[in-house]
Amino acid sequence: MQRTVRDLGGDAVVKAQVWSTKRAAWGGIRLVASEEEARQVASELLGRKVGQFTIDRLLVEEKLSIAHELYAGVIIDDSARAPVVIFSSRGGSGIEEIAAEHPESVAKVTVDLTTGLLPFQARDLARAAGLDRRYLNKVADALVKLYQTARHCEARSAEINPLVITEDGRVVAADCRVTVDDYAVFRHPDLGIEIARELDRPPTQLDRIAYSVEKDDYRGTFYFIQMEEGFAPDDRYVGFHGAGGGGSMMSMDALLQHGFKVANFTDTSGNPPASKVYRAARIILSQSNLVGYFASGCGVASQEQFHSARGLVKAFREVPLSVPGVIRLGGNSEEKAIQIITDYCRDLAVVVEGYGKDDTPDFCADRLETLVAGAGKPGPGQVGWTNGEAKRPYRFESPTGWIQFDHDLCAQCDHKVCITECVPQILKENDDGLPVLAITKAEAQKGKCTECLACEVECWFHGNRGGYIDLPIEGLES
């Protein structure tokens, strides 16, 4: 760092690289005049906590002799359905307040996607905001480049603040920020974006684990973000598992109104396979010190809800669940879903209740409160669950894991529920009356096996417990 400062001739700006706005106000941007001063500022800043983040990186920049500070930004305007370029002839820290106080210094132009921002439009924009004509061409040039950058990397927003005019007449982007469209990240591998999620902080370990589940599985949506880490049992944090944005939001509101806090936001929707719901539940339950598990979506879901129910049951039994759960699964096949939840969680050490579309989020949050308060029954404690050991394994791969039938146990099984309950009906009895694939293993792996989890969950209760499904979650220790 000292060398950089030396190269810059002693005068430099040191900027804390941390996820925060208003850095100047809390001392995250500092001017230094010597290498020695730079070292001092660095030791002061590095390791310091800002909100929940620790400063671990500094940016050392040339100190500009600033004549004017301007602002330039690009956003997508939802009502114009087009990008809009905004320019203010007054920029710098506190731009929102500046813009509100001096509306005459702010101008905007809607861009036609087919032509892009044309140089004359950029000049008109700068003029409309009252820019001194001496800088017109250089600033217009910067605006055109900013738009092109935003368009090129498919940014939902891009801004330069301040856009600086130096004493010697140069136009310099002193600081900028680009938010790339989550949905377009796949087209920009060169940007090296690890997690295509709009976050207001660096991703947590669990965020990363969840993202890798979603990234490799296009069926349905799985969205997970941790809202809080390191809470105590007394803090009343609930593991939240929603389905669909609107319903999730309302369900979280209901939790908050009942004095709970939300540890994480999770959404599995858009017709996800049971395996995805299972992984979501496992990730939610890996958070320590939860007081309850609350699953609730819109209440009238188009998707078949028994898939979600089976995913939850597998996770709850495997972990096993040690806090009460309230599961609201209204929508298609909700009767079956509720039955799966209640019947197959009955012998857990904690109470799990299932509800449908006629039960409001408010009522369900109320139920959770009652259960958490300890009104529920204490259960027998230990629950057995299939562990994958097999004397005579018959194995095949599913799209995201593997499935095994222990033919030793299957030989003693009268019901063969795996075959009858398999949703896509891809299983059959072989000549010895044992369950095998009715299709090729490759077909099963490529997606004919929909990971409905029936051949494990239903088998455990109605067969001879020979079915086992392994769905690894990379990075999550069991």
Place this chain on the structure above:
Amino acid sequence: MAILIDETKRVLVQGITGREGMARTELMQEYGTQVVAGCTPGKGGRNVLGVPVYDSVAEAVEAQGGIDISTIFVPAPLVKDAALEALYAGVKLLVIVPDRVPIYDVLTIAGEAERRGARFIGPNTLGLLSPGRGVLGMMGGRAESARKWFKQGPVGVSSRSGGITSSIAYYISRAGVGLSTMVHVGGDAVVGMPHPEIMLEFENDPDTKMVVMFGEIGTSQEETVADLIEQGRFTKPLVAYIGGKAAKEGTRFSHAGAIVEGNRGTHEGKVRRLREVGATVVDKFGDIPSVTRDTLAKVV
């Protein structure tokens, strides 16, 4: 009458041979939607659920005559091409179901639609449904459920959340009031027909006597609806709920939105604006059915 979809509309399904396309074609057919053709490039010549499949939209239009609506079920990265193909072939209304369509693709589609006098719903929409008349997309999931859950009547529903569209419609039906059409405008920041455009459709539909709107924080859709009411362009009674009150005010990384939009987009701002122009904004979601019933009693 109803808006946008009824039994007279001739519908094309793009991506009909895929997992979702096939499942939803079945729903639409069983509910009474006229699905006249399907399109999957390279898979023309076959039949899916009795529907002829073509290699291109233009070919489908030529073989089947006029197509009023195309519903799109192709993977998100292919949506732009599919939508532009339908627009170039002269289709005037698209329903873009897939989630995660890149925003600049949506803008491109929007620009082309405008040039051609066409419109689209979505992306990221569950679709729309006129009880007893027809459905587009995946609203209801199964025809049998859709028939059981949603009753015909005078209330229009417009919502930014897919699941909530169904729940509002179900709870209203259960309260003994029926629906003209229910529309999920789509969950993304930029959609083809946001709330205001749906309101204008309901305004012109004699069977719709009032509208229930489910809004959310972000975008300026609800504020624009308030503008329409103020300008006298939307005159029917409106009952609204705005979700996201408890949403954490996260650190915003872009100032640009705040500079151009000021207070637009916030929960408080939307509620205030709508109340100012005389809309009924309920604070509790559970109050929607009873307030709807009361509001309706005053107009019919």
